[in-house]
Amino acid sequence: MLILIIIILGVSFILYTLLGGADFGAGIVETFAGKREERTISKAMAPVWEANHVWLILAVVILFTGFPSVYASLSWVLHIPLMMVLLGIIMRGTAFTFRHYDVHQGRSHQYYSFLFRVSSFITPVFLGMILGAMILGRISLDRSEGFYNLFIAPWLNWFCFTMGVFTSCLFAYLASVFLVGETNIERERMKYAKFSKLSMIFTMILGLLVFIMAEAGGHSLTRTFLHTTPSIIMLVIAALLCPLIWHFLNKEKNKTIYLRVGTGIQVSAILMGWFYIQFPVLIEVKNAGELTFYNTQAPAATLEQLLIALVIGLLLVIPGFVFLFRVFKIKTK
Amino acid sequence: MTMPVLMAFSEWRWLKTGKQVYLDITKAWSKGVAIFFAVGAVSGTVLSFELGLLWPEFMKHAGAIIGMPFSWEGTAFFIEAIALGVFLYGWNRLNKWVHWLSGVLVSISGILSGIFVVSANAWMNSPAGFDWINGKAANIDPVKAMFNDAWLSQAIHMVLAAFVSTAFAVAGVHAFLLLKNRNRLFHQQAVRAALIFGSVAALLQPISGDFSAKDVAKRQPAKLAALEALYKTSKPADLVIGGLPNDSEQRVNYAIHIPKGLSFLAKGDLNAEVQGLDKIPKEDWPPVMITHISFQLMVMIGFFLAFVSLLYMVFTIKWRHVLMKKWWLTVIAFTTPLGFIAVEAGWTVTETGRQPWIIYGIMRTKDAVSSMPGLRYSFFVVTIVYLLLSLIIIWLMRRQINTIDEFYPTAKTV
Numbered sequence: 001m002l003i004l005i006i007i008i009l010g011v012s013f014i015l016y017t018l019l020g021g022a023d024f025g026a027g028i029v030e031t032f033a034g035k036r037e038e039r040t041i042s043k044a045m046a047p048v049w050e051a052n053h054v055w056l057i058l059a060v061v062i063l064f065t066g067f068p069s070v071y072a073s074l075s076w077v078l079h080i081p082l083m084m085v086l087l088g089i090i091m092r093g094t095a096f097t098f099r100h101y102d103v104h105q106g107r108s109h110q111y112y113s114f115l116f117r118v119s120s121f122i123t124p125v126f127l128g129m130i131l132g133a134m135i136l137g138r139i140s141l142d143r144s145e146g147f148y149n150l151f152i153a154p155w156l157n158w159f160c161f162t163m164g165v166f167t168s169c170l171f172a173y174l175a176s177v178f179l180v181g182e183t184n185i186e187r188e189r190m191k192y193a194k195f196s197k198l199s200m201i202f203t204m205i206l207g208l209l210v211f212i213m214a215e216a217g218g219h220s221l222t223r224t225f226l227h228t229t230p231s232i233i234m235l236v237i238a239a240l241l242c243p244l245i246w247h248f249l250n251k252e253k254n255k256t257i258y259l260r261v262g263t264g265i266q267v268s269a270i271l272m273g274w275f276y277i278q279f280p281v282l283i284e285v286k287n288a289g290e291l292t293f294y295n296t297q298a299p300a301a302t303l304e305q306l307l308i309a310l311v312i313g314l315l316l317v318i319p320g321f322v323f324l325f326r327v328f329k330i331k332t333k
Numbered sequence: 334m335t336m337p338v339l340m341a342f343s344e345w346r347w348l349k350t351g352k353q354v355y356l357d358i359t360k361a362w363s364k365g366v367a368i369f370f371a372v373g374a375v376s377g378t379v380l381s382f383e384l385g386l387l388w389p390e391f392m393k394h395a396g397a398i399i400g401m402p403f404s405w406e407g408t409a410f411f412i413e414a415i416a417l418g419v420f421l422y423g424w425n426r427l428n429k430w431v432h433w434l435s436g437v438l439v440s441i442s443g444i445l446s447g448i449f450v451v452s453a454n455a456w457m458n459s460p461a462g463f464d465w466i467n468g469k470a471a472n473i474d475p476v477k478a479m480f481n482d483a484w485l486s487q488a489i490h491m492v493l494a495a496f497v498s499t500a501f502a503v504a505g506v507h508a509f510l511l512l513k514n515r516n517r518l519f520h521q522q523a524v525r526a527a528l529i530f531g532s533v534a535a536l537l538q539p540i541s542g543d544f545s546a547k548d549v550a551k552r553q554p555a556k557l558a559a560l561e562a563l564y565k566t567s568k569p570a571d572l573v574i575g576g577l578p579n580d581s582e583q584r585v586n587y588a589i590h591i592p593k594g595l596s597f598l599a600k601g602d603l604n605a606e607v608q609g610l611d612k613i614p615k616e617d618w619p620p621v622m623i624t625h626i627s628f629q630l631m632v633m634i635g636f637f638l639a640f641v642s643l644l645y646m647v648f649t650i651k652w653r654h655v656l657m658k659k660w661w662l663t664v665i666a667f668t669t670p671l672g673f674i675a676v677e678a679g680w681t682v683t684e685t686g687r688q689p690w691i692i693y694g695i696m697r698t699k700d701a702v703s704s705m706p707g708l709r710y711s712f713f714v715v716t717i718v719y720l721l722l723s724l725i726i727i728w729l730m731r732r733q734i735n736t737i738d739e740f741y742p743t744a745k746t747v
Contacts (some may be wrong), residue, residue, distance in 0.1 A: 046421075046422065047418040047419075047421065047422040048418060050370070050371065050374045050414040050417070050418065051411065051414040051415045051418055053374070053378060054374075054407070054410060054411045054414055056378060057377060057378055057381050057407055057410070057411075058407050058411070060381045060382065061381060061400065061403050061404050061407045062404070064381075064384065064385065064392055064396040064400060064403070065396055065397060065400020065401065065403065065404055066397075066400070068392060068393050068394070068395075068396030068397050068400070069393050071385050071392060071393075071396060072385055072389040072390070072392050072393035072396070073389070074385070075382065075384075075385025075386045075389050075392070075703075076385070076389040076703055076704070076705065079386055079703065079705050079708075079711065082382055082386055083386065083711050083714070083715075085382075086378070086379050086382055086383075086386075086715075087714070087718065089375050089378050089379065090375050090376075090379060090718060090722070092375075093371050093372075093374060093375035094371060094372055094375060094722060094725075096371070097367065097368055097371035097372075098368070098725065098729060100367075101364055101367055101368050101729070101733075102729060102732065103732055103733060103736045104732060143704070147706055147707075150705075151705060298396070298397035298400070298473075299397060299473045301473050301474055301475060302397040302398070302400060302401070302473055302475050305401045305404075305475040305476060306400060306401065306404055306475075309401060309404040309405050309408060310404060312408070313404070313405070313407065313408030313411065316408065316412055317408065317411045317412060317415070320411075320412055320415040320416070321415060323415075323419070324415045324418050324419055327419055327422070327423050327426055327427065328422065328426075
C-alpha cells in the first residue's frame, strides 16, 4: 500500500515537472521572444495551465495526508522559500489570465507580461532551491538553533542556488521543445528549435555544476550517483537522447511527437535515477536521523483511504486529461 | 461553484430555444468565470501550502486525520480544472451537447470540492475519528473524521450561501446595467436566470441556518453562547437581537430581547435551558463581540435576501410588470455585495466562535501556529497581495462589464 502511494507521488512529481515545468518555461522563453511568439504561447497555454499545476497540489496533498510530519517540518523550516514560490504562483497565474482576458490592449498588458515573465523565472528557482534543501542535509529541527541556522542556511547556499537555476533552465528547455510543435510558421519553428538547443546545452552545463556543487558542499550526491548502476543507466539514457533530439530539431519537417516523447523520457529518466538513490529519504536532517517514507508514514487506515481516493481520482482524471489535450488538436469548425 | 451552474443553465436554454441571447449571456459570464477560476486555482495551491506554513503543528497531527477530504477535494478540483478548460476553449470544437456536459461537470465537481473542504473545516468544529492520547492522535479513522457530526449542516449551509451570494451579485450587476437602459433583453434574461437560483437558495437558507444553530447548540455551547451573547445560563433564554456585548459587565447594551426566543430556536422548546458563557471557564471564551456582531450581520442579510426572494417569487407569479420597475431594479442592484458580506461574516462566526481552539476541545490555536519568528511579515505580505488582487479583479470586472455592449448584439437596445 505504502509503495503504491509512493509510486503515485513519484508519478505526480514527474508529471508536474514535465507539464508544470513546460508551463513555467513558456514564460521564460517568452522573455526572449517576440510578439508573435507571445500569441502562440498564450494560445497553447491558456486551456491547460490550470490543470497542469494541479499535479503540484496532488503531490502536496499526498505529502500532508500520508507523511504529515514531513510536510509539517518542511513548511516550518522552509517557510521563506515556500512563501516565495507561493507569491510567484499567485503572480504568474493571475498575470497570465488577466493578460488573456483583459479586453483592453494597452499599457496594462505590458505590466501583466512583465509580472508573468519574471515570476515564470523566479518561481522555479525557488522550487529547485527547496528540493536542494531537502537533500542537502542542512535542515535542522532543533529549536535551540538560531534564526539563521534554522530558517535561512538550509536553502540559501550555492548548491541550492545552482539547483534552482538548473530547474529554471530545464523548464525552459521543456517549453522550447514543446513549442516547436505548436506553430505552423517555419520561421517561428526555427526560433523554438534554436531555443531548444541553447537551453539543452545550458541545462547540461548546469546539471554538471549541480554535481560539482554537491561535491563542494560536502554532499555525497555525485559519488552515490556514480556508484549506483540503475542511476547511471538512467543518466546514460538521458545523455544518449540528446543527439537524437538535436537531430530532430534540425529536421525541417515536423517531428513533434518524437521530440516531445524524447524529452519526456530524458527528464523522467534523470528524475527516476535520482529517486533511486534518494529513496526512501525525504529530508536529510542535520545531526539527527533522516525523515523517510517509512518513519513518517500515516497510520494504515489513513493510507488505505488515501490510496482509494488517489486510484479513483486518477481513473477519472487521466482520461479527462487526455480528452482535454485532444480537444485542442481538433480544428475549429 | 455557482457561476458554472448559471452558465450551464443559460447554455441549456440556448440549446433548447436557439435564442442568441442565452448564448451571449453564457459567453459573457464564462469570461468572468475564467478570471475568477484562475484566481481560485492559484489560491487553491496557496491554501494547500498555507496549511503547513501557518499551522505546522496542527497539520502534523491533523494531516493524517483530515487528509482524506483534501485528497477528494484535490480530485474534484482536478476534474473541475480539466472540464473548465474544455468548456472555455471547446466552443466550435465539440458537439454542442458535449460542450454543455463539460459545463455540467464543472458545476458538479465545483460543488463537490466545496463540500469536501467544508467537511475538513467541520472536523475542526466537531473532531471525530480518532482518540487523543497523551497529545497524540491514535486509532485514526479517516472516514469517521470526514463524516463528522458537523459536516452535513455546514456543507448545506455553505453550498446554499454560495448560491445566494453569487446569484444575487450577478443579478445585482445586471440590474444595475438595466437601470441605465431598461430595454436590454440581455440583462433582463441574465437577472432572471440568476434570481431563479438565488431566490430558491435564499429561501432555503434560513431553514438550513436553523438546522446549523441547533447543531451548534448541541456540540459547541460556547460558540452558541458567544454568537447570541448569552452571558448567563438561562431557562428560558431570550433571543438577543443586535446590541453591543460588554464582557466586563456581562450584558448586551442597546439590544432587542425576544422572550424565550433563543430557547425555542436552539432547542425547539420555549422553556428549555440554554447554556451561557458562565458555565465556560473564562480562558475558553471566544471573543464575544466579534462573534455576536458577525452573527447578527449574517442573519440580518440572510433574512433580507430571503424577503427579497419571496417578493421576487410573488411578483413573477402575480405582478410581472413590477419586475422591470425602477425601484425593484434598485433593490436588486443594492443586493450585489450583500451575500458576500454575509458569507464572510458567517465564516467569522464559525472561526472566531471556535476560539481559543483550532481543534475544538483538543488543540489550542496558539499551540498550532508556526513558531517561526517574524511570521507576521508573511502575514502582511499575503494580506497585501490579496488586497491588491481584489482591487485588480474589481477593476477588471468593471472593464469587462463596460464592454459587454460591444461584443454582444443582444446587449444593445431591442
